[in-house]
Amino acid sequence: MNDALAHAELIAVLTAVTNDEPRVMTVSKGEALPSGPFELEHRSLQAGLREWVNEQTGHPLGYLEQLYTFADRDRSPMDKARRTISISYLGLVREQAAPGAGAPGWHGWYEYFPWEDHREGRPEALAGITQALNEWAASDPMRRDHRQKRVDLSLGLNGAAWNEELALQRYELMYEAGLVAEAGGDAGLPSGRSMFADHRRILATAITRLRAKIKYRPVVFELMSESFTLSHLQHTVEALAGLALHKPNFRRLIDQQELIEETGAMSSETGGRPAKLYRYRRAILEEHALSSPRLPLSRN
């Protein structure tokens, strides 16, 4: 039997939100995600990553979730006798622990994906990308319709609405069309900053996962400091989703879920009426199940 011996490598996407801007921890001046070998002493993969992040960054790591494992042959083309298995994780870091705006190592999500931030309307970056993808779709007479539909759905064109969860799909579409630097060409488009190997793809995976998860699990609170205002909470969600939310309805949503409680204190940060401070009720997870999509049940 051809016994497969392999390297195991852990890759971390550590995310924090500071100043209403989602950020990711990087190394090599923002060129790569932090990664390290899985070593024999580690109890488990998760434990390995935790230890390793602590050593290297000093950031206490709260929420941690596995993203994806891959071992494509193309990734280690040099060494034919060994394969590298990469296991990627998504980790959330609390705001207080995150460094200031200009601190080294942390870069904004939207430096890498300028077209993903729709908080102030459709970003300009999308204009050029839309045109380039439309041309790419038209360029293959055989698959034209199929390609055009993929483009429309991904970018929210021709009647389709923008869907923030399709971040990974969009990146892969641009990769396939050769619009990003990692795939060769980059015809002067605002196609965002590129990264080492497939690290930007991993970041896109993390963004997609997190954008989906905030809708049905209270993970945002892993990014918030102990107490916060409702506006602050909303801005954090908006930063992650890359969308502007409806204030009254956001508030209704939050308190009908009973996720938070008042601390009693107030905040007078932003030159308007002072806002109540809230804290997350951890106990909620034990009280009642969170709403998830439902099947049409029958009572008997």
Next chain:
Amino acid sequence: MNDALAHAELIAVLTAVTNDEPRVMTVSKGEALPSGPFELEHRSLQAGLREWVNEQTGHPLGYLEQLYTFADRDRSPMDKARRTISISYLGLVREQAAPGAGAPGWHGWYEYFPWEDHREGRPEALAGITQALNEWAASDPMRRDHRQKRVDLSLGLNGAAWNEELALQRYELMYEAGLVAEAGGDAGLPSGRSMFADHRRILATAITRLRAKIKYRPVVFELMSESFTLSHLQHTVEALAGLALHKPNFRRLIDQQELIEETGAMSSETGGRPAKLYRYRRAILEEHALSSPRLPLSRN
């Protein structure tokens, strides 16, 4: 640096639904999930698994999705110089390809998890389990309340509703309480058939994942044959969810999503009024986004 050399092992949870019963492919007379080494020739993990399943089982494999990767030290206690990394996958097999009821290698989900099938009401198996878990909760004076809440929520007691997606949570709770054979004791409870190593845990992971996924992605159709009746479709979903569904509402749900279309033919299988046959519209995935939980958007 302590370079981590490791074995890579692929584990597959292959599921089909035959005769309205969800089944999983097994080896060793139902004692283990099929697994095999990841070899150097394989292009990628996914490709490796596909090849390997084809060789071993001859079943064409449709949908395939990564489940989880783990490498706990406890799993390979003998060999200290090498670690085994296990990468598990969920695969869906179409009904027509699946063998008959008594065929070797395929076993019903609910042999391993008798308490998970609520299609005909709460199964009897839950009575004993409920009692045992309540006793377990009460046995630790310090953590009593916390434990009791976990039990109530997992099993749907004291006001909580049964949530079919908690299959993994339930198994882990029973494991923690020492009620399953894999964790030592099994005090004569109907705690289901056990499996090699942590394979039953992996199966529980697959069940949980699939039960969640059928709600927001049209994966059921990966299990159906080319044409089917609405009742057949419903029974397949019910088999997976382990729940009875409300017929009129199930139908409404399906056709308002425009997932299927009539073939024109009829089926006169089950001694009542003949039913229309339908087929899945693959094109739907390109037409409009599937509904997912939504954030309260703002229009500008």
Next chain:
DNA sequence: CGACATATACTCACAGTGAGTAAAAGGGAT
């Protein structure tokens, strides 16, 4: 031919959601 079984079609009340408006409570300028 009538009882039975299943498929299919329609109805109705209600809760949750999208969207917008109004009032409250601070700071700062005049």
Next chain:
DNA sequence: ATCCCTTTTACTCACTGTGAGTATATGTCG
């Protein structure tokens, strides 16, 4: 002090989607 500006907080209203139940069509079997 008063008025303006900003932000928080509170309330309203129409509408759609969902839970639940009932009625009708169309076959088979005794």
